[in-house]
Amino acid sequence: MASIEERAARAAKVASVLRPLGNGVLSRKQAERAAQLLGVHCTTVYRLRRRFLADPVASALEPRQPGRATGGRLDAAVECVIDEAVHEWLPDQRHLAHPATDLVLEVKRRCSVAGLSPPSRSTIARRWLSYREQDALARAAIPDAAIAPGTFQVRHPLDIVQVDHTQADILLVSELDGRIIGRPWLSVALDVATRCVLGFYVAMERPGAATVSLLLSRVVLRKEPWLERLGIEADWPMRGIPRTLHLDNAAEFKSRALRSGCREYGIELMYRPVGKPHFGGHIERLNRTLMERVRGLPGSTGSSVKGRKARQAEKTASLTLKQFEQWLAVEIGRRYHCSPHRGLLGLQPMQKWQDTWRASDSRCLPTQPDAELKFLIRFLPVASRTIQRDGLKLFLIRYWHPLFAAWRETRRSVTIRYHPEDLSRIFVSAGRSSFVEVRYADLRRPPISLFEQRAALRAIRARGQRAVSEREIFETVEQQRQLVVFPAGYSSATPHVTSSWRFGSEEQHRRSCTR
Template sequence: MMDFEDEFTESTSVKKPASPAQYVKLVDSELVKRDLDTFPDFLKEKALDKYKLISVIELENSGGWTQKKLDPILDKLFEGNTEKRPNWRTVVRWRKSYIESNGDLASLVDKSHKKGNRSKRTEGEEVFFERALLRFLDAKRPKVTTAYQYYKDAITIENENIVDGQIPIISYKSFNQRIKSLPPYPIAVARHGKFKADQWFAYCSSHIPPTRILERVEIDHTPLDLILLDDELLLPLGRPYLTLIVDVFSNCVLGFHLSYKAPSYVSAAKAIVHAIKPKTLNDVGIELQNDWPCYGKFETLVVDNGAEFWSKSLDHACKEAGINIQYNPVRKPWLKPFVERFFGMINQYFLTEIPGKTFSNILEKEDYKPEKDAIMRFSVFVEEFHRWVVDIYHQDSDSRDTRIPIKQWQHGFDIYPPLQMTVEEEKRFNVLMGITDERTLTRNGFKFEELMYDSTALADYRKHYPQTKDTIKKLIKIDPDDLSSIHVYLEELGGYLKVPCTDTTGYVSGLSLHEHKVIKKINRETIRESKDNLGLAKARMAIHARVQQEQELFNKSKTKAKLPELKKKAQLADISNTGQGTIRLEKSDTLSAIPNKPEPNISDILDNWDDDIEGFE
């Protein structure tokens, strides 16, 4: 029978392309044979002396390499120095090795470096060494001396019951040398964990350098090692968080955001907007010597795995702007080295001389108390940070004098200028970078964080476009620094409508989302503290007791009337808070004053109630 062949047969027989050298395992690697330079100097000199001797004999020898031919030549060459004269057989062996190695000088190196005892001198103690090794390979990371002590104690106890042929104990030096000769990676895994072991021993690939500005941009957060003061109260506020964006090609700073709020989508969005828009330094507050021309739409934004970078708002906004987001693997900050290195430069070159500097390492702090020595106000720091970035860092060369950041930016800008946003695109991008949320459209507009948003334009929209259960939920964008208005996406109109807050007291003017939440929290706490909890509890218990009394009274009653009938009686008796509270009718003075009038019959009145009401209407 012929073998079945189809279009897949050929593809399975094709060999896979060879992997790049950096991904080949050691066992599969092709090693180049060692050369003479890999040996110690004294062995290299001896090998070269052998080569020179063979070369001289080769020139003077006219026949074969025999004792008759070689002895006269050796006697002549080593006349007066017979101690160093080699035997003719030794010279023949050297020449043979040299020829068989195709002229490799390493073949003339003495093999003395391979001499030595390569077998264990002691036997029977391997089991105890393995036990001690298990104690050494522990996450608590005991010392070698501790493992060796256990090794000695275990053998000593075992030898107590042995008369002849006791188990020998190797020295600490031999024990330590045996530990050091073990493969380092499994030891690191057992003592420090796989993550640390991979950090120490894994292959570290180099970054593919970008070829133009804004091709690759890195962003990250860090708490600054500096305590700042409140602008007016001059009280220490603690360490602020810095969100920074750096261009990899030029190493220029594109934008930043400084805040005391923990890193979040808001801080990332503010820094991105600052990086993309042109920088106006007129409102910085101080006069700078240079401009800050670094801005534009970047191609790839490299982020880590922080929750703020996995935000849907950030993903949607960057996609709309044509920005690709690249996520670094978890706990691998070295794959984002440029912004990490810049944080170190800030601490080393900018914060060092400012009083109030803290230390990342508690051991470096000693007796220094930064909160007592802090002197710089927050706004002053922002001004001086602008000066350091624009007039110092951008204008100075790096530590190796290979580039000046601003010159590298200008060079890249002249060759391949980046894309820039129009005024309309910037306005749209500012809206897109807001916090995304979903709210229900009601007759009163939208409600967000206890604030109402409505406008005549939104009212006109409700009049013209009917809403269903699904479409009544709208996507809104909130600027966390300004709650005076929101932007609502209206699908029928194909865009975002700006809707102001209906507050007329001026409360939302310049109000941020964080401030609003703090105010609400304080207000709730104030209301809770002002309540008379004891009086409320007594009143609720009194109501509960009264209800129980009414229940008991009802259970004792023998009246079994239907609810509609009782309701009619209540209407007839005019039960209200200004009238009486029972349907039982008393003989009134009015009724007794009417002569020859029989006492009203409640059943007859109820039967004719509906007819009387209809006739009255």
Template structure:
């Protein structure tokens, strides 16, 4: 009004009331207001975005990946009480709009979420579906040419970028100030959560929608129920329904892109994944360590197997310094690591040096270290770590299981075990017949080995 007043007086016009101006402004379209306020950036908000990327010319040419919390409270398996929401990491094929893989977790998104979602997407799903007892068809698999992700640190971490290089596909991150760039997957995540709003225990999208509805009291889905529901919805409903953006069901678009039809020249099926286990290991967090006489140490825990003896105190032939080796671990189970033997390009499974130690996960290890720091113990050794872990376990066992965090903690442990089994089943089913373990033979009556039998103290995963 400070601007309008002088202008109106110079033009011999009556100065309008502020409410009149606000009313007239409210009549303007959002496009007009955004252009007046923000110029070119405002105009861009209202320009149509193409329905597909030019690079997405066939299935698996371009994928998009993103995270979202499910709009659903879930309950634990034992007490059937609320433990909060799960996080979904989803991978979509842009050409067909099919979901090629996902990872559901009780933990906030991290590098493991990204890695396991991509492994799930790349490998055939038959073994994974069988392990979960889910009777649907999910024929999407294969390596992508390019994966688009936003700038979240979980997508830009060294583990993911190194794994992409090892598996020979490109990673591209969202350019700055281009919110429409990941539109395909964001719309799908929104659609999925809208579907979840029909389930008891939904949190809806915001407190206004939720109103007086008590999500935590109405919750009835377990983590396993949620995983099954998401799978059946994606494969049985979303893949089979006509998609407005492509004018046909996603699964039909995917199949025609692979097998061809009257209008499309198919690309054909990719060659089977040569080494599914190596693929999975490439998407686990890594570290660079030296080999000492007692083994290798990662986060205070020491691992040892005779298979790495010849690398003890090894020197780098170029620098003369102590040689560092790549090791990987699954954060959900720290009882073993995988050591990359550089001469043979194979991963060797290396267990705890002290086998009596209990298995724990990375989040439990961090809890132990935080507990010790709170007591002023900054320098700790392996014995103190495991003694403290067992002490905390005893305290938790004696504490009430009525707390939400206690139920969630215990549920995570159960979920990790089921996930590892399902992932192993997926890898096993995708393994070429030549790499699958032969059926075991009955033991000889004298308990001795046949001449052609061998004993190995470690597992080997060969390189590609």
């Protein structure tokens, strides 16, 4: 029997003779001349030429192996037994450790029951190999098979938005006394299709349901008011209602406020498989990129414990929480969005957004403040209280509304939604879908944030005082604010209230407070 090299050399010689003959009609004289060159009969030349024209490569002319063709001369009943075992029995046996051996045993068992002569092991193996090849070809024809394993392909903006938290590798200092307050938490929402950052939120407290609500409001609402509050000029048009939020299994991603808000606006919640962080690889990579940029800031701790003492982050820390938020807005809005991205084949995220946004059917809220406020309320953190004779209390602050006069007789339980950055107003619902805006009982109180309320509470209790009154909380907050030197254009009366939350002018806000 000729070796593989000899058969390939013979096929190449035949091809060199047949190729100059072209695709036209082969005359008798040409066939005889080719047969003379190849040392075969002229009828063999015609047969070889038909094979070559069907597949004009030299390998198509290699001599065929002698012997019986695969699958021939096998009893039809035995073929039927093998076919049933391979196509019906084997796919259901997912627990088999050695499927090839078990398939042979099953075919022989069925043949024995039917009184048939069982086929050989090699015959069964060939049938199984043919089945697997056909199955692989069928799966390759599926459109999703074009996506490489390990990738997450999304075509349109806002189809998939990944959300994740990370603790930044930097130490921040207090605006009050310049002391180190720790490492902040960064929450980011990333559009997978365009790699654009739809929004971020940075805070010192560990992320919770309120963090997710505020982050999602930045994803959907206009960013101009927020950038104006920060004093940053950046082109950041990316916004809209996501179709799907891709989340891990943290408790804050399963809060009642998030689930009810997503249900209201048709946002699907998709959770990663437990223990498989690579399913959120896009946003994990973004977090690493941002932390690499953070290393150049004063107070950077680095991502590894190794060498942390040499960096002396405690001695160099000087950025406050607001300054770090400003740096992130510039880093993302001006640099990241305008830099070539490897995952976009060199395109900039901003360019990718502009190119694909026009062709997509992504949803945006109307620009009216009422629509934005309604959306924000749906995602605010939720609390439950009972209306008392003097109103209701939340975070040791008393609230009042004329409707409470009717509700307090029945001690009605109500649902409250509050904004952590502005406790001056809350939204109360007594079982209906609509919410009533409720202000402080004492309208002379200034707006404060939940962060300030908790800081004041800690300061009061640090003095050894167990009973805390509303008056003491506001007095402590005012004292702490007087210690802070705010930049020009930044109101110390409402240092933590976002512009996206305070709709309308300051005059409108003052009128609403005095109603």
